[in-house]
Amino acid sequence: MLVLALVLVGSVYALVSPAASSSADSNVSSQVAAGKAIFETNCSSCHGMNGEGTSQGPSLAGVGAASVDFQMGTGRMPMARPEAQAPAKRTTFTSEEVAQVAAYVATLAPGPAIPSADQYATVGLTAEQVARGGELFRTNCSACHNIEGRGGALPNGSYAPSLMKSSGKHIYEAVRTGPQQMPVFSKQVMTDQDVKEIIAYLNTTHSQPSDGGFALGGLGPVSEGLWGWIIGIGGCLLAAVWLARKGARSR
Template sequence: MAKPLLLVFALFVMGGLYAILAPSDVSSADTTKSQQVEAGRKLFAVGCSSCHGLNGQGSSQGPTLVGVGAAAVDFQVSTGRMPLAYPQQQAPQTKVSYNDDEIAALAAYVQTLGPGPEIPSASQYQPSGLTDEEVARGGELFRTNCSACHNAEGAGGALPNGKYAPSLVGVSDKHIYEAMLTGPQQMPVFSDQVVTPKDKQEIIAYLQTLHERPNNGGLALGGIGPVSEGLWTWIVGLGVLVAFAVWIAAKGAKAK
């Protein structure tokens, strides 16, 4: 009889110790997470469901959000691209409608709809301690994968059907990383399997170096390469030729 009672007592003590020592932090974290998700669900129902559906399933007005992940929500909402005021070709960057806590709650809720990329930590998107060779490699990666749309200087550029690649000047490291990770709008997704986290850091470091370099003078023409350069070539070059043609014609007429 003593052994069963001793066993019951031991189990009771172990259960009590476990309840006191272990689950408190876990339970608190779970409760906080649940509250955040619930807050995000309410915000979503008011501000997002009219386009994306009450359960994020999508509609004729907006795509499904199932599986896009928290990173996509953080990028779109914290840059003011969402919520979109009215349908248009491309969501522009505007004034942010939510504070940081509300954005985190929306992202946490959408993450529960289906697995997707999480919001990156500062250690992931902030390049530090990279060598000149690694920064140069970031430039190669950028020119290979990004410059066709964003231009070699990251100044942005026009795309078909009224769309455009936005300028990357002044864009935060976090948002550049999230954009590569999630592929907003017409941008392709550069997953960690295609462009590794280290590759992404090197690209960000290259952009930092590019945009922090001093202006040594000269006319940059917007930094958008052959578009503005070609325009000025036509205006100045063709203009000079026309002027010469008029001058020659006028001089020839006087000679007669």
């Protein structure tokens, strides 16, 4: 009985005591260690063994967890091969693995953290605030992303992608980390509330049916004018030719 009791007490103690004293610490450090391991196999060829950067990729010191979450979450990283711009694709990493790499990169130097859900949640915004988001979007973003967020070409073979399928979290992270040619919008320039309103604007625009007919890419007068020229004037010409030929035959 005594031996049994000793074994029991011993094993219960072994189970309970370390977990109680250092669980938070060891969770974080094991997450960072796991992230470092993933980083070394998938990313270090371009970003260097310690994220210091190589000729193939920039240094990641100070880009922050938000940048990693954005780049890996949208499937841009790891880049398959060096090229002008990493295309977004389906990510092959689990969200846990992304969080591990993000935690590791965040230890290199301080940078923007992954936003919490309430920083980009759009519930409870009024129609007026959504309209203000549209104004902010047209002032700050539409030059590159088009007035409806359908994307557009930029110089040197790069492009601003369509935002039709971007999640609120990725929009927030892109705004704060400025991937590639996109500028960084800091909290002084654009508050969390501003970003929320932009997200809400994009969501409403993209879920709106176009009751007026074809949206024609949302490009405005250019595509509408082209449509008018080719279909409208072209149709009139065809009708005129048809009428003229019919008239000649009936005579």
